[in-house]
Amino acid sequence: MTTTTDTSVLSARFQETFGSVPDGVWQAPGRVNLIGEHTDYNEGFVLPFAIDKTAKVAIRLREDSTVRLLSLFGGHGLVEAELSGLEPGSGEGWSRYPLGVAWALKERGIDVPGFDLLLDSDVPLGAGLSSSHAIECAVISALNDLTGAGLGAEDLVLATQRAENVFVGAPTGIMDQSASLRGAKGHAVFLDCRDQHVDLVPFDAEAWGLVLLVIDTKVSHSHADGGYASRRASCELGAEILGVKALRDVGVDSLEEAAGLLDETTLRRVRHVVTENDRVLQTVEILNSEGPARIGPLLDASHVSMRDDFEISCPELDLAVETARANGAIGARMTGGGFGGSAIALTPVGQEQQVRDAVVRAFAEAAFTAPDIFTVTPAAGALRLA
Ligand code: ADP
Ligand code: MG
Numbered sequence: 235m236t237t238t239t240d241t242s243v244l245s246a247r248f249q250e251t252f253g254s255v256p257d258g259v260w261q262a263p264g265r266v267n268l269i270g271e272h273t274d275y276n277e278g279f280v281l282p283f284a285i286d287k288t289a290k291v292a293i294r295l296r297e298d299s300t301v302r303l304l305s306l307f308g309g310h311g312l313v314e315a316e317l318s319g320l321e322p323g324s325g326e327g328w329s330r331y332p333l334g335v336a337w338a339l340k341e342r343g344i345d346v347p348g349f350d351l352l353l354d355s356d357v358p359l360g361a362g363l364s365s366s367h368a369i370e371c372a373v374i375s376a377l378n379d380l381t382g383a384g385l386g387a388e389d390l391v392l393a394t395q396r397a398e399n400v401f402v403g404a405p406t407g408i409m410d411q412s413a414s415l416r417g418a419k420g421h422a423v424f425l426d427c428r429d430q431h432v433d434l435v436p437f438d439a440e441a442w443g444l445v446l447l448v449i450d451t452k453v454s455h456s457h458a459d460g461g462y463a464s465r466r467a468s469c470e471l472g473a474e475i476l477g478v479k480a481l482r483d484v485g486v487d488s489l490e491e492a493a494g495l496l497d498e499t500t501l502r503r504v505r506h507v508v509t510e511n512d513r514v515l516q517t518v519e520i521l522n523s524e525g526p527a528r529i530g531p532l533l534d535a536s537h538v539s540m541r542d543d544f545e546i547s548c549p550e551l552d553l554a555v556e557t558a559r560a561n562g563a564i565g566a567r568m569t570g571g572g573f574g575g576s577a578i579a580l581t582p583v584g585q586e587q588q589v590r591d592a593v594v595r596a597f598a599e600a601a602f603t604a605p606d607i608f609t610v611t612p613a614a615g616a617l618r619l620a
Contacts, residue, residue, distance in 0.1 A: 239306070239354050241290070241619045248292040251304055251312075252350040256292035257380055262371035262616035263288045264357035264364050265413035266448060266578060267569045268422050268437065269529075269536050270514040272544060274407030276469050276507050277428040277480035279514040282409055283437055284417025286613040289355035289368035291332075293376045296348035301336065303329050305353040317348055322401050328353075331369040334397030336377065342393060344383045358606070361450040362575025366402075367410035370394045375415070375616045387415050388430050405463065417615035424518050428482060435521045437612050442527050443583050449558065449593055450606040451550035453574030461573050465503060465544065472496060472504040481507045506544035510536060530565025530580060537567035537577075546572025550602050554579075554593055561585065561592040 239247070241259050248256045263284040270280035299317040304310070305328060313329040317336055325333040332353075336346045351373070357365040374394055378385050385393065394411040398404045412432065413423050422437040439446050473481050475495055484492065486508055493501055513532045520528045537555050541547040551568040554577040558566040562585030568577045581589050590607050597605050 239290070244290055244292050244352060244354055245620065247306070248294070248350070248352040251352055252294065252302065254294060256294045256350075256352070258376065258618055259290060259292045259620040260372045260376040260379070260616065260618050261288040261290040262368050262375060262414045263417060263613055264368045265410055265417070266363060266446070266576075266610055267409065267413075268578070269517050269532060269567070270409075270510060271536065271540055271569070271572070272465060272469070272546070273482075273507055273510050273514065274409045274427045275466055276473070276511075277482040278507065278511040280409045280425050280427060281422050281435070281514050281517055282413035282417075282425070283422040283612040284413050284615045285357075285363065285610040287357045287363065287368075287610065288613075289353060289357055289365070289372045290619065291369075291372045291376055292352045293373075293380065294350045295380050296350060298348050300348040301333065302350045303332055303353070304351070305355070307353070307355065317346065323403065325401075328369065330402045331366055331397070332373045334401030335370050335374045335394060337401050338393040338396040339374070339377055339381070339383065341396065342389075344381055346377055346381055349377070358450060360454050360575070361448075361606075362455060362570025363448070364410040364414065364570075366398070366404075367394065367414050370397055371411055371414040371616045375618070379618060390415055391430065405466065413615070415616050417613065419614050420612055422521065422612060424514075428480070433518075435518050437521055437526060439526050439580065440611060442525050444526055444564070445581050445583055445586050445609045446611070447558070447563070447579045447581050447586065447589060448569075448608055448610050449554040449577045449579060450608075451548075451554060451574060451576065452603045452605060453548055453550050455571055455574035461546065462571055465546065468500050468503040469507060472500050475500070476504070482511065484508050486512050502543040502545075506539045509539055526580065527564065530563075533565030533567045533578070533580060534559065540568060540572060544572070548572075548574055549600075550574070550597070550605075551577050553596055553600060553602070554605065557593045557596040558589050561589045563589055
């Protein structure tokens, strides 16, 4: 696993690349969702946290409307674009994220000039940890500060959502950027996706002798896939038939009644969302009262619901979860949109090595690609470093 360069080294690299010092350096983290999957677009609850893996950007505003972008991540050359010609769908590869953010700010009437940008990120790509939002949140924080736009967190969240939904064309909700922009060290971000209300909930696993392991299955997921769109469509259909604005408005106690109105598949999709919302609320309550050592059964139940009702797991994720649980994790689930990506396993410190070894062995025996396993801790949200 790579780690990001020191701020002064990044500034020096910027100067070598673009010939002048940057105006500043900003960072924004990736995120892990502790619980609350596919509840965001149903106007429900999610509980992600910002992780100690971040995208850092050194930026300097320009006099013209040219954008020049370079990532230290291997294989990407310098990208040059014109802000004046930007429209949804333009740009290629990772340049769509910073360009999308600039486009979304301009759409709000903010005068964004051209800029030079150097990116260095240690958020693993495509592992379900939202490396794309880490980039967007770092860039929007920088442009918000440098242009003097002074947007608050809620507007920044909506602007990055516009960038992803309209400019990049990925139908994502507001969870990822909310965690990245609003996270805090030792806390999870309890987000109500209906009104963007945020409560920070203590989640200091380390203080409880626990580590949060991320098991990246290396199975690539893509939000553009039909699976995501079809789950969203099922949720919309369920809400329409049940006569509610969103599935957020369906309580666990009305599931029995819903069973008579929905076809079998739609019922299972609805049941996942409804019970998952309830599990988020229970998790928040337990974290506030008893601490993280007691949330294991909720993580387990969340995984079963995604595997059987929402059907967004895959053999690699199931094996990671089952093996972690059988070897000492107190709770485990797939995290992120599904169809690949990562699982998380809440594990007592003393069991960490056993879980790691067992998962690696199980993957080898199943002839799966070797997983990448690492720990994450709840860390600060986006901030200016220099
Ligand atoms: P996720 O956000 O879950 O990691 P996405 O497919 O949404 O997965 O975003 C991954 C994309 O983000 C990559 O394909 C790449 O375009 C971009 N990206 C992430 N990190 C970097 C980086 N360090 N350098 C260049 N591009 C990056
Ligand atoms: Mg992404």
